[in-house]
Amino acid sequence: MDQITPTLAVATEPVERRRLPPEERRRQIVEGAVTFFADVGLDGKTRDLAKRLGITQSLLFNYFANKAEIIEAVYAHVYLDRLSEDWPRRLTDRSVPLRERLLTFYSEYSELIFEYEWMRIFMFSGLAGAELNRRYLKHMGTVILLPLLEEIRAEAPQEVSPEMEDIWNLHGGIVYIGIRRHIYQVPTPEDPSRAIERAVDRFLQSFGLV
Amino acid sequence: MDQITPTLAVATEPVERRRLPPEERRRQIVEGAVTFFADVGLDGKTRDLAKRLGITQSLLFNYFANKAEIIEAVYAHVYLDRLSEDWPRRLTDRSVPLRERLLTFYSEYSELIFEYEWMRIFMFSGLAGAELNRRYLKHMGTVILLPLLEEIRAEAPQEVSPEMEDIWNLHGGIVYIGIRRHIYQVPTPEDPSRAIERAVDRFLQSFGLV
DNA sequence: CAATTAATAGATCATCCGATCAATAGGGTT
DNA sequence: AACCCTATTGATCGGATGATCTATTAATTG
Numbered sequence: 387m388d389q390i391t392p393t394l395a396v397a398t399e400p401v402e403r404r405r406l407p408p409e410e411r412r413r414q415i416v417e418g419a420v421t422f423f424a425d426v427g428l429d430g431k432t433r434d435l436a437k438r439l440g441i442t443q444s445l446l447f448n449y450f451a452n453k454a455e456i457i458e459a460v461y462a463h464v465y466l467d468r469l470s471e472d473w474p475r476r477l478t479d480r481s482v483p484l485r486e487r488l489l490t491f492y493s494e495y496s497e498l499i500f501e502y503e504w505m506r507i508f509m510f511s512g513l514a515g516a517e518l519n520r521r522y523l524k525h526m527g528t529v530i531l532l533p534l535l536e537e538i539r540a541e542a543p544q545e546v547s548p549e550m551e552d553i554w555n556l557h558g559g560i561v562y563i564g565i566r567r568h569i570y571q572v573p574t575p576e577d578p579s580r581a582i583e584r585a586v587d588r589f590l591q592s593f594g595l596v
Numbered sequence: 597m598d599q600i601t602p603t604l605a606v607a608t609e610p611v612e613r614r615r616l617p618p619e620e621r622r623r624q625i626v627e628g629a630v631t632f633f634a635d636v637g638l639d640g641k642t643r644d645l646a647k648r649l650g651i652t653q654s655l656l657f658n659y660f661a662n663k664a665e666i667i668e669a670v671y672a673h674v675y676l677d678r679l680s681e682d683w684p685r686r687l688t689d690r691s692v693p694l695r696e697r698l699l700t701f702y703s704e705y706s707e708l709i710f711e712y713e714w715m716r717i718f719m720f721s722g723l724a725g726a727e728l729n730r731r732y733l734k735h736m737g738t739v740i741l742l743p744l745l746e747e748i749r750a751e752a753p754q755e756v757s758p759e760m761e762d763i764w765n766l767h768g769g770i771v772y773i774g775i776r777r778h779i780y781q782v783p784t785p786e787d788p789s790r791a792i793e794r795a796v797d798r799f800l801q802s803f804g805l806v
Numbered sequence: 807c808a809a810t811t812a813a814t815a816g817a818t819c820a821t822c823c824g825a826t827c828a829a830t831a832g833g834g835t836t
Numbered sequence: 837a838a839c840c841c842t843a844t845t846g847a848t849c850g851g852a853t854g855a856t857c858t859a860t861t862a863a864t865t866g
Contacts, residue, residue, distance in 0.1 A: 405832045405843050427723060429639045432824065442845055447825060506723065512779045513637060513719060519780045551791040552798070554776070555769040562768025563761075565775070570722045570729045581761040588762075588802035615813050615862050642854065652815050657855060 412449050415439060416459045423460055424506040428514055432456075461518060464507050468498055469525070478533050484541055485596055488534075488586045492560055496578055499561055505568040531557060542593040556589045622659050625649060626669045633670055634716040638724060642666075671728060674717050678708055679735070688743050694751055695806055698744075698796045702770055706788055709771055715778040741767060752803040766799045 406414065418439045423430050432453055436443040450456045473495075477487050498504055512519040531553045538548050560582055567574040575581055590596040616624065628649045633640050642663055646653040660666045683705075687697050708714055722729040741763045748758050770792055777784040785791055800806040 404845095408843080411843080427637075427639075429637070431822085433822085443824085444826080444846075445844060448843075451825095453824065509719065509723060509779065512781075513716065513723075515781065520782055523776065523780055523782045549791075549794070551773075551785060552794060554772070555791060555795045558772025558775070559765040559769030562764070562772055565768070566733065566764070569719065570733055571725065572730055572733045575761060581765060584759070584762060585765045588798060592798035592801050618813085621813085641852080643852085653854090654816080654856080655814060658813075661855095663854065 408449070411445075415441075415446065415449055415456070416463050419456050419460050420463055420503050420507070423457065423510070424503040428457055428507075428510050460507065461511070464504055465518070465522070468504075469529075470494070474529050474533055477530065478537060480537075480540075484537055485586065485590055487537070488590070489583060491530075492582050492586065493579060496560065496564070496582060500564045500567065500578065502568050505564045509565075509569055526557075527554075538590075538593055538595070541595055546593050548593055552589075556585065559585050618659075625651075625656065625659055625666070626673050629666050629670050630673055630713050630717070633667065633720070634713040638667055638717075638720050670717065671721070674714055675728070675732070678714075679739075680704070684739050684743055687740065688747060690747075690750075694747060695796065695800055697747070698800070699793060701740075702792050702796065703789060706770065706774070706792060710774045710777065710788065712778050715774050719775075719779055736767075737764075748800075748803055748805070751805055756803050758803055762799075766795065769795050 419435055422435045422438055426434070432446055433443045435456075436446055446456065450459065473491060476482075477491055479487065508519065508522075527550075532550070535548060535550055535553050538553075542548065560578075563574055563578045563581060566572050587596060629645055632645045632648055636644070642656055643653045645666075646656055656666065660669065683701060686692075687701055689697065718729065718732075737760075742760070745758060745760055745763050748763075752758065770788075773784055773788045773791060776782050797806060
């Protein structure tokens with residue numbers, strides 16, 4: 387099996403100082419754990435994580451009761467408060483042209499999903515059957531994509547009526563760029579904004595907009 | 597961690613008969629391994645696999661030198677000879693309308709990628725950094741999507757010129773249905789053909805076709 | 807029906823893993 | 837400089853894991 391071999395002891399900061407303030411040490415562990423588990427998956431071993439952090443394995447359990455708790459902290463650090471509360475409002479702000487709303491949304495949203503850690507941990511937890519992903523996608527559907535559907539329906543001529551699956555299709559086509567880049571690790575455009583813009587324009591055009 | 601708990605000893609066939617012919621036993625192991633590793637990931641334990649197959653763990657190593665060899669057999673069983681050699685030719689057969697070519701291709705191709713085992717093992721191996729996935733996507737790009745790009749360019753009016761990323765976008769939007777269903781395990785249309793048809797039509801329409 | 811052969815099971819090994827705990831030492835305080 | 841608190845360490849435990857080996861048992865052959 388060609389698992390990615392966990393890089394050993396890549397000390398991001400000089401490791402001289404032992405005995406950090408607990409808050410800081412905890413933060414350091416979580417941040418290290420995010421990239422570590424993004425690299426090797428949620429089955430990554432605590433000994434490897436500790437080695438990468440330049441600390442002993444036992445110290446991990448001084449800050450977290452068990453490994454599951456570390457992963458909880460990773461989830462929290464990667465996902466919590468990363469979905470802007472502002473998006474639903476701005477997506478439905480009809481004083482701004484629909485095309486512009488869509489482009490600014492996907493411009494900001496893509497910064498999130500094209501992040502290495504975000505994309506990989508989301509995929510790992512999805513495969514593990516985590517409830518997190520279902521909650522997230524459900525939220526995404528009701529809070530972002532459904533309002534978006536209504537916006538398009540409001541502006542589109544009567545003869546063409548978009549469906550929810552059409553919105554998911556637009557969304558998936560964009561997300562797939564990040565999947566290619568961070569999961570399959572194949573070349574993708576450095577800056578995806580052009581591809582996104584073209585996808586959005588094709589979408590709008592097909593519903594008689596733009 | 598909320599790993600999917602491997603189902604224990606779900607004997608697909610009656611296990612009465614021991615002492616199977618080697619060929620048959622091997623085939624049985626591989627097929628069981630495909631769904632097993634698709635469920636729990638490539639880190640799945642050989643003891644759990646054996647339990648599900650209704651055989652002892654040591655028997656596995658009578659047919660395979662080690663676990664990596666089992667996974668190789670799983671890869672082979674899931675991927676080899678599953679990309680029809682016929683697709684490139686049929687996609688470029690200009691005696692058939694382009695829309696029809698696209699629809700029949702994605703109709704057949706989606707049967708492949710919407711398969712539970714295919715999708716999950718492909719994602720697991722992608723995350724593990726397997727070369728397999730890069731080879732596959734490269735092959736997909738050059739043998740299917742690039743010719744497809746040429747076909748669209750040939751038929752599209754000069755003023756609009758599709759790019760390779762546009763084709764990947766079409767492709768990704770369709771594949772994403774399978775990702776939602778089998779990776780994130782959220783509800784998707786029972787039959788994706790309607791969504792695929794609409795996506796293809798939007799795509800063609802935006803390039804002045806149909 | 808006995809003999810031969812190959813599949814199978816169960817015990818076992820060395821290693822690895824998550825987690826625990828007593829001992830140690832860093833560094834701020836007095 | 838001595839003291840004390842606690843962050844950190846290193847040794848260790850029980851259980852799991854991939855892989856091996858030997859004894860047993862089922863089917864095939866003559």
